[in-house]
Amino acid sequence: MIKSFLALFERQVADQPNDQHTLELASAALLFEVVRADREFAAAEREQVSQIVTREFNLSGPELKALLSDAEEHAENAVDLVQFTRILNQHYDLPQRAAFIQHLWTVAYADNELDMHEEHVIRRIADLMHVPHSLYMQAKLKVKQ
Template identity: 45%
Template sequence: MITKVKKWLQLRLEPASTNQNLGIDLATAVLYVEVARADNQFEESEIQFLTQLLKREFSVSESQAQALVRDSRQHAEQAADLVSFTRLLNQQYSGVQKVQILENLWQLAYADGHLDSHEEHIIRRIADLLYIPHSQFIQAKLKAQD
């Protein structure tokens, strides 16, 4: 009986531990995907913007960026929370780099022509998890609107 409980716990805890092994590029892409799918519509304009964003940000080819989008969508669908992804960014990125991610999130949210309240909510959650002050949150939003 105890062995069965241990195996069950290991299976339940295993996905969380695999998120620890994510690369910074995949963790960042998952956050982008979370914003893009927050309004329950992952439109072509958002996919194109996301692909270009990943190519620019991580200096990858078109096919690598598309694979990163595909992988990040799978991770986003399986993720229970955003903490494992933001934790990695907090460990490896400076405050300036995290604000740049926030600006990218806002640009992605506006890529389809309008901002959905769900998109804004998820960006707020990500900003909080990245320890970005509210003033920078607002500045990034205003910058993306321009």
């Protein structure tokens, strides 16, 4: 009985699409975490997410729309941030992770207001991505200027 259950579970895991944890999806989901942080869902912030994803991953049209929709849904349903930051940590070196933190600040400042919840989410993401505080602050100051 247990063996048949385990076999069924292994088949279900194998059948799940591999795109659930792609770099693009994880990055966009983290960007949406900043959009969601202040619970105001500003159009300027959403537009900034779209521009960053377009620029960083060379996506447009239906691909971009599908990715953003999936990422927003993943961000809403996420239990934690680790599932996303782990993927970025695997693919990015420290300068790339620091650049990503700058993207998060760009989204937070897109509506010309920084909410304390946005700042908190960015700090948590930076910690999970092992970005030193000095680089976290440099990224914030670059965007703020």
